[in-house]
Amino acid sequence: MKKLYYAPLEGITGYVYRNTHKKYFGNVDKYYLPFIVTNQTGKLKSKELHDILPENNKGIHAVPQILSNNAGQFLKMAEFLEGYGYQEINLNLGCPARTVVTKKKGSGLLAYPEELDRFLETVYDGIKIKLSIKTRIGLESPEEFEEILGIYNQYPVEELTIHPRVQKDFYKNTPNLEVFRMALQESKNPVCYNGDIFTVDDYKKFRKEFPQVDAVMLGRGLLRNPGLGDEIMEGKQLQKDTLRAFHDELCAGYQEIMSGDRNVLFKMKEVWFYMGQSFVDADKYLKEIRKVNRLSEYLSIVERLFGKCELVDTKL
Numbered sequence: 001m002k003k004l005y006y007a008p009l010e011g012i013t014g015y016v017y018r019n020t021h022k023k024y025f026g027n028v029d030k031y032y033l034p035f036i037v038t039n040q041t042g043k044l045k046s047k048e049l050h051d052i053l054p055e056n057n058k059g060i061h062a063v064p065q066i067l068s069n070n071a072g073q074f075l076k077m078a079e080f081l082e083g084y085g086y087q088e089i090n091l092n093l094g095c096p097a098r099t100v101v102t103k104k105k106g107s108g109l110l111a112y113p114e115e116l117d118r119f120l121e122t123v124y125d126g127i128k129i130k131l132s133i134k135t136r137i138g139l140e141s142p143e144e145f146e147e148i149l150g151i152y153n154q155y156p157v158e159e160l161t162i163h164p165r166v167q168k169d170f171y172k173n174t175p176n177l178e179v180f181r182m183a184l185q186e187s188k189n190p191v192c193y194n195g196d197i198f199t200v201d202d203y204k205k206f207r208k209e210f211p212q213v214d215a216v217m218l219g220r221g222l223l224r225n226p227g228l229g230d231e232i233m234e235g236k237q238l239q240k241d242t243l244r245a246f247h248d249e250l251c252a253g254y255q256e257i258m259s260g261d262r263n264v265l266f267k268m269k270e271v272w273f274y275m276g277q278s279f280v281d282a283d284k285y286l287k288e289i290r291k292v293n294r295l296s297e298y299l300s301i302v303e304r305l306f307g308k309c310e311l312v313d314t315k316l
């Protein structure tokens with residue numbers, strides 16, 4: 001069975017987004033939650049806590065993700081999450097942000113194979129639930145991945161999601177499919193692919209090259225076209241009225257939990273940064289959205305955008 005996962009997207013795919021997405025679109029087998037950073041107190045920030053609460057994830061196969069290089073803190077957090085019923089958590093070894101990397105976290109830890117190994121040894125020794133990993137292929141050079149993969153191979157990684165870019169790529173260049181191919185051959189653990197699948201065509205091309213991969217994780221592709229999973233799995237093209245209903249409920253959801261137009265608009269602008277690419281000739285409206293400061297004005301721009309612009313025809 002081929003599976004699709006929704007990638008963790010910090011700042012965007014929080015529980016309001018997830019629930020709204022789940023209501024209007026299907027074919028996402030798991031939603032990976034944006035990362036939680038561990039600290040000495042072992043406590044979650046209120047935003048993080050709301051995101052993992054079972055009542056905010058009803059009917060959603062949610063997998064929380066932890067960003068940490070401290071095995072003790074990691075295990076404490078894993079136990080806390082287990083207490084809320086989670087059976088799988090994910091370790092972030094991919095985040096390329098400089099503030100994270102300089103603290104030897106995310107993809108930053110990949111540059112220290114011995115520390116990575118020690119961290120994983122303690123963590124896999126102590127953890128009682130499934131632990132999957134999401135990783136980049138190195139910090140500076142794809143050649144780093146052979147050694148890193150050798151380390152992963154020593155542990156029972158529930159699933160190894162590989163985004164085949166190095167940290168210094170950020171999102172530039174293209175995913176390194178040769179390194180991914182090597183990893184697929186050499187990995188002792190199940191492998192999931194992640195990176196630059198934006199359309200059904202991208203997915204088909206990937207599938208043709210890697211028919212043996214069971215799971216693909218989609219990030220920006222689903223942000224751009226929230227119905228991408230349905231399109232890939234069922235050939236069901238995105239409909240404007242569905243996207244409109246999704247948008248309206250998302251915006252209402254943010255209004256419910258946030259105070260002030262500014263915060264809601266901040267969220268919606270980020271969504272449009274990606275979703276705007278699903279429309280033809282929408283630049284004028286998207287520019288207005290980027291500049292707007294009042295929610296009432298925003299809603300009227302959205303009304304015009306949906307009225308005047310057609311969706312990109314992905315069947316062309």
Ligand SMILES: Cc1cc2nc3c(=O)[nH]c(=O)nc-3n(C[C@H](O)[C@H](O)[C@H](O)COP(=O)(O)O)c2cc1C
Pocket residue numbers: 007008009010011012033034035065092094095134163194195196197217218219220221
């Ligand atoms: C805005 C944004 C936020 C992200 N937040 C996270 C995160 O919290 N955890 C994580 O592992 N990756 C995060 N990523 C990386 C994505 O999960 C994914 O690996 C990356 O976008 C590549 O996949 P894609 O080409 O399908 O988008 C983020 C990416 C973006 C663009």
